[in-house]
Every structure is written in C-alpha cells, then in structure tokens.
Amino acid sequence: MDNTKAILVVPGTMEIKPARVPMPNEDEVLIKVEYVGICGSDVHGFESGPFIPPSDPNQEIGLGHECSGTVVGLGAKVKKFKIGDRVNIEPGVPCGKCRFCLEGKYNICPDVDFMATQPNYRGALTNYLTHPESFTYKLPDNMSMMEGALVEPAAVGMHAAAKAEVTPGKKIVILGAGCIGLMTLQACKTMGATEIVVVDVLEKRLELAKKLGAMEVINGIEEDTVARCKEVLGSLGADIVFETAGSQVTARQTPLLVMRGGKIMIVGTIPGETPIDFLKINREVVIQTVFRYANDYPTTIQAISKGGFDVKSMVTHIYNYKDVQKAFEESVNCKKDIIKSVIKMKK
Structure with missing residues (x-):
C-alpha cells in the first residue's frame, strides 16, 4: 500500500x-x-x-x-x-x-x-x-x-440542540446559516421543534435553510432582524437563540431576541470581546457556550440514516x-x- x-x-x-x-x-x-x-x-x-x-x-x-x-x-x-x-x-x-x-x-x-x-x-x-x-x-x-x-459537523449541531434542551413547542432563532447553523437547524427539527427562524445575509444560504425546514428566514441586511423575529415568533421573543455565525454583530443581537427565562447558546467561535447589556437579560436568561460534542455520534448517525437529517444537500x-x-x-x-x-x- x-x-x-x-x-x-x-x-x-x-x-x-x-x-x-x-x-x-x-x-x-x-x-x-x-x-x-x-x-x-x-x-x-x-x-x-x-x-x-x-x-x-x-x-x-x-x-x-x-x-x-x-x-x-x-x-x-x-x-x-x-x-x-x-x-x-x-x-x-x-x-x-x-x-x-x-x-x-x-x-x-x-x-x-x-x-x-x-x-x-x-x-x-x-x-x-x-x-x-x-x-x-x-x-x-x-x-x-x-x-x-x-457526521462530525452534524454532531456539533446535535450537541448544541441537546444542550439547549430543544423540545416540541420551543420558539427558536438561529443566527447564521453556514454549515453549523444549518446543522443546528436540522438538529432542532429532529428534536421536534417547528417554530424556527434562521437569519443570514446570503440568499443562497437562506434558500437552503428554508428547504431544510426553517419556518421563516430573514436577511439580516435587508430587514431589521430583531423586529422581524418578534413579528414571526411573538413579542416575547425566542425560547432559544443560537449564535452560530461567530460574529460580534450577531452575538450583540442575542439579548434582544431571547425571552425571559430563555437561553442564549453560543455555538460559533466569536473573536475578541462582545459587550453584553445584562439589564436586558436579568430575568433568568441562561448564556451557555458549546464546544464540539460528546456522546453525540450514535444519535447523529441514526438521525442521518433515518432520513431526518439531510447532510447531502449542504x-x-x-x-x-x-x-x-x-x-x-x-x-x-x-x-x-x-x-x-x-x-x-x-x-
């Protein structure tokens, strides 16, 4: 050989x-x-x-x-x-x-x-x-x-969704529709969530997010992300906000999108310091970072095998x-x- x-x-x-x-x-x-x-x-x-x-x-x-x-x-x-x-x-x-x-x-x-x-x-x-x-x-x-x-990048999405405790009925915003954002979208879908809004600035990614099951997609350049998300999900905001873009811009939006008692999941790798106005989330909002995955491969393989997680289209x-x-x-x-x-x- x-x-x-x-x-x-x-x-x-x-x-x-x-x-x-x-x-x-x-x-x-x-x-x-x-x-x-x-x-x-x-x-x-x-x-x-x-x-x-x-x-x-x-x-x-x-x-x-x-x-x-x-x-x-x-x-x-x-x-x-x-x-x-x-x-x-x-x-x-x-x-x-x-x-x-x-x-x-x-x-x-x-x-x-x-x-x-x-x-x-x-x-x-x-x-x-x-x-x-x-x-x-x-x-x-x-x-x-x-x-x-x-399976490896898909497991990142599965781990993030599991840590966020996604369940049917949860209202979700995903900031970023790159590979990990789309994997997170599909992981949330496999866990029963349906009210999912995906935000990005590239139409090609947003089109794929819609195809993969997003309830609504928002172009962050053409629309007011916060106002549009609350128009779709309700004035209280989202139960869970996933930051997957690795951007300070989207990270700063997370406190404005999450509802009281909700969760902010930082999945992306965000460079530098991002100021957070804690007065906007001092109603028992959880901020959590996510790193890779642990014990998620078997579940991810099964989800892809059963057809509920489409990695080929990406x-x-x-x-x-x-x-x-x-x-x-x-x-x-x-x-x-x-x-x-x-x-x-x-x-």
Whole structure:
C-alpha cells in the first residue's frame, strides 16, 4: 500500500507528500480514507496557520478532521470491527483520566488529541490513518461515505440542540446559516421543534435553510432582524437563540431576541470581546457556550440514516484529492458560494 498526506507547507500552500502507511496499535484500526470534509477551522488554518501554533517550527501541519473510510487493518485487541467495514471517526481522542473525561464531558478534556491541531497536528487528508477503536463508528448500510464524513459537523449541531434542551413547542432563532447553523437547524427539527427562524445575509444560504425546514428566514441586511423575529415568533421573543455565525454583530443581537427565562447558546467561535447589556437579560436568561460534542455520534448517525437529517444537500462543492490546493483556495475566495466542501480521496 502506498500512502501520501497533504501538508500545510506555509499558510496558503498545501502539498501532497509521500508518507509511510501507519501501523495500528493493539486498540486501533487502520482506515483507508474516502471522504474528508473541509471545516471552517481548516480554512482558517490554510489562511493563517493553526489556531494554536506548534511549539516546534518544524512540526508538519496536517488539515482535515471530518472523514470516513474503510477498515483495512486491525490491532490485536480490536473486537468491534472487521476488514471491509465502512466507518467514520470522532477526531478528538481525550485522555480518559481527567475530571472532565470521568464526568462524561470528554469534549472539554484539556489534554485531548484532536486531529489537525495540538499536540500531533495529524490531518485526515491522507490515504491511510489509524484511529482508536473506541472513537470509530460503523456506518449503516444505507448511509453513503460522504454522509459518513459529515457526521462530525452534524454532531456539533446535535450537541448544541441537546444542550439547549430543544423540545416540541420551543420558539427558536438561529443566527447564521453556514454549515453549523444549518446543522443546528436540522438538529432542532429532529428534536421536534417547528417554530424556527434562521437569519443570514446570503440568499443562497437562506434558500437552503428554508428547504431544510426553517419556518421563516430573514436577511439580516435587508430587514431589521430583531423586529422581524418578534413579528414571526411573538413579542416575547425566542425560547432559544443560537449564535452560530461567530460574529460580534450577531452575538450583540442575542439579548434582544431571547425571552425571559430563555437561553442564549453560543455555538460559533466569536473573536475578541462582545459587550453584553445584562439589564436586558436579568430575568433568568441562561448564556451557555458549546464546544464540539460528546456522546453525540450514535444519535447523529441514526438521525442521518433515518432520513431526518439531510447532510447531502449542504454539499455544494466536491474536489478530488489531487486538487487539494484548489479546494482550499476556493474555500477562501468563494465563501459566498460554498456552504460545504468535501474532498474525495479515492480516484
């Protein structure tokens, strides 16, 4: 078996290099990668370098963490899988020993080894990779490999909706209709919510939000977001407001949209400081941040498999592995046109 890996040589330049085929440890599987999704964090890494730069300037930087593939090798103690199984992976491997792991909140483990970042900066853009059996999941027969790769961002939406305790009857506003906003929309739908308003500034995204089940969509440039949301949902506002755009502008709108006793869920990564007028939310409003996911893969896989969670419609661009440089360049330069890009690893 021949292997290669795509490496970020310098910001703005990816290069495919030869690599050895890794040997699985006794509790790991060897996976032949088939699809890799391009995440916003990958695009940031391509443009500017990793969020957390490595301490060693000679450290190779791999990108990609949303992936699926086929099991082609087994460690000596692997029991759940066999050669030929179609799988995807949960890309963060926690320590399993700290307080947070033992409480089941392994997504906030301070020593997590998350792909394409510290400590190993190991990316999924490679022909073969190894991964622990315990963080590898078998795909249902009716789920495509591309859908399998998109379980990772879908799980972010499922985790956010679960943390917000979405139930039927809840009134919801989602600020941002990028990939994570649309995943959050669909997660809320799977949990029974129907009164969902989605806000964005790009019509292409709003059209897809409507197709995926939003009750109403609002263009934040053309309309007064707060006034329009309250016109649709009622003067009290929303039970739950999800900020998924990662923008200070939308973050500042959240206190104006949430009702008394409601919840503000910060899903996006918001840079800098965002002033909050606490007088506007001092009626038992909860503000909560959300980080990745924990114990959400099985539920997410099931939701996609049953057809209630449409990740395929979100894929606007598919690239071949050999065109990885083009894939990232267009992810930077064509952000208005791209909702979700994936890279097909197999010829």
